[in-house]
Amino acid sequence: MITAPDTLAGRLTRTLTLWVGAVWILCVLAVVWYVDREINKNFDNELVEVSHRMFDIAVEELDRRQPEVRPGAPLIAPTPLFPDAAVIYQLVDRDDRVLLRSAETPPDTFAVPNKPGFANLEAWRIYTVRHPTRELFLQVADPVSDRRKALNHTMLGLLIPLVAVMPLLALLLRRIARGELQVLRELADEIARRSGADLRPITLPGLPRELKVVGDDVNRLLERLSQALDVERALAANAAHELRTPLAAARLRLQTALDHDLRRSDVQAALNALHTLAHRAEKLLQLSRAESGASLARGRVDLVRLAATVAQEFWQEDRARDRLDLEVPETDAAPIVMGDFDALAIALRNLIENGLNYAGESRVLVEVTADCHLIVRDAGPGVSEAELGNLKQRHQRYTAERTGYGLGMSIVATIIAKHGARLELRSPPAGLVTGFEARIVLPPA
Structure with a gap:
């Protein structure tokens, strides 16, 4: 041939x-x-x-x-x-x-x-x-x-x-085939030039319909790879940012305890620093999972059951037992949405934790509405309008006196975006003079 x-x-x-x-x-x-x-x-x-x-x-x-x-x-x-x-x-x-x-x-x-x-x-x-x-x-x-x-x-x-x-026909057909397949070779060359340092979308004008579909699929793959690399880099950056202080504190406290014959106060301080380290590591893993979208399921989620499960976890803690209330709709038909039960639980858990941390002595209310809204509301000091716009950014704390790593609201916003829902923040909530409200608006199943 x-x-x-x-x-x-x-x-x-x-x-x-x-x-x-x-x-x-x-x-x-x-x-x-x-x-x-x-x-x-x-x-x-x-x-x-x-x-x-x-x-x-x-x-x-x-x-x-x-x-x-x-x-x-x-x-x-x-x-x-x-x-x-x-x-x-x-x-x-x-x-x-x-x-x-x-x-x-x-x-x-x-x-x-x-x-x-x-x-x-x-x-x-x-x-x-x-x-x-x-x-x-x-x-x-x-x-x-x-x-x-x-x-x-x-x-x-x-x-x-x-x-x-x-x-002569074979020669002519070979020339035509080579000419028409030139765009395929160009597409292959563009794909070959992509690497971890260059994940730009492939743009080749004049692609036929079949190859345009391939190019679009490759671009979507490059986008997912870019997102995965961004998540990896963000996890490394967040870990360096968030874990440096508790690690140094734990080392310092343990060294002090050794130097002073293991005083109870120093050991307790070291344990507290390690607890802070574990808590921040958990937050970082939550944020990494939320940003990557890994393992997000799409199933029917009962919001009443979801809220009750998360509230029950907090009711096991002394600080939340008398401060956390749950309100559900009085109807036989439970509000059902399509999503990932565990991911939505992480988002709700972070909102409740923020409320308990920043609401002072005010009670925190978790409300589930019949139209598939999850609401976490408190009557604490709240935040200013300028601070309200920055809460979804990581490493943002709106109270310097309270414990917080600036990751909780970013985790919530990322998870909600992955579900195609909305996160609405208000301070103060409607009908209150002070306080803070975070509302997750989910589309019904």
């Missing part, structure tokens, strides 16, 4: 050449069938025309030589009736006696019934015509080999160009 079969251009060239050749051959066969019909039709018309033209001439020849007629011995025409073409014929009566025949007539040429019309033998096509006034029949024979020869010439005239053109 002209092109290597292991290349796409080679496969296309080979397949197209074979199919074009096959279609061409089918067309040739159809043309041959049609031409065969036309050749037979033309030869038959010519045979009929010759028969009618020479009938009277043959009858005149018979009448002129009537004295020479002998029983069982037909007269032989001395010269062809048509000098430019030898015509094989014979003149018979109604009793099938041959009265006159051409000198070129081979034996058994007219072994057909004496009946007007066409008849076929293996080597001859016979036409019989009856005289309009006398009981005489003229039979004219046309060799089938002439018809076959004309048909063979037609077939050769169609097949020889095919054989001659096929190599």
Whole structure:
């Protein structure tokens, strides 16, 4: 083959050449069938025309030589009736006696019934015509080999160009295939140039529809890879930012305890620092999971059950047992949304934790509405309008006196965005003078 079969251009060239050749051959066969019909039709018309033209001439020849007629011995025409073409014929009566025949007539040429019309033998096509006034029949024979020869010439005239053109067609198809596949090579080159340091989308104008789909899918893959790398870098940056202080505090406290014979206050301070470290590590893992969107399920979530489960966890703690309230809708149909139960629980847990941390001595209310809203509200000091706009950014704390790492609200915002929902923040809530409200607006299932 002209092109290597292991290349796409080679496969296309080979397949197209074979199919074009096959279609061409089918067309040739159809043309041959049609031409065969036309050749037979033309030869038959010519045979009929010759028969009618020479009938009277043959009858005149018979009448002129009537004295020479002998029983069982037909007269032989001395010269062809048509000098430019030898015509094989014979003149018979109604009793099938041959009265006159051409000198070129081979034996058994007219072994057909004496009946007007066409008849076929293996080597001859016979036409019989009856005289309009006398009981005489003229039979004219046309060799089938002439018809076959004309048909063979037609077939050769169609097949020889095919054989001659096929190599040129293969070359042309190869060039066309290579030209059309150039854009595929460009796309492959663009994909090959992408790396962890270069995840820009691929932009190639003029892509055909099939390759545009591939390019769009590759761009989506590059976007997911870029997001995954961003999450990894953010986790590293957040870990460096958030874990440095508690690690240093734990080391300092433990070293102080060793230097002072393990004083209880120093050991307790070290334990507190390690607790802070574990808490921050948990927050970082939550944020990493939320930003990556990993393992987010899509199932039916009962918001009443979700809120009750999270509240029950806090009611196990002394600080929240008397400060956390839960309010659910009084209806038999529980509000159901599509989402990830665990991820939404993390978001709600962070909102409640922020409320307990920043609301002072105020009570914190968790409310579930029938229209699929999750609300965490307190009547604490609240935040200013300027601070309210920055709460969704990581490492933002709105009270310096309270414990917080600036990650909780960022985790919530990320999880809610992954669910296609909204996070609305208000300070103060509607109907209160002070306080803070975080509302998660989820689309119903």
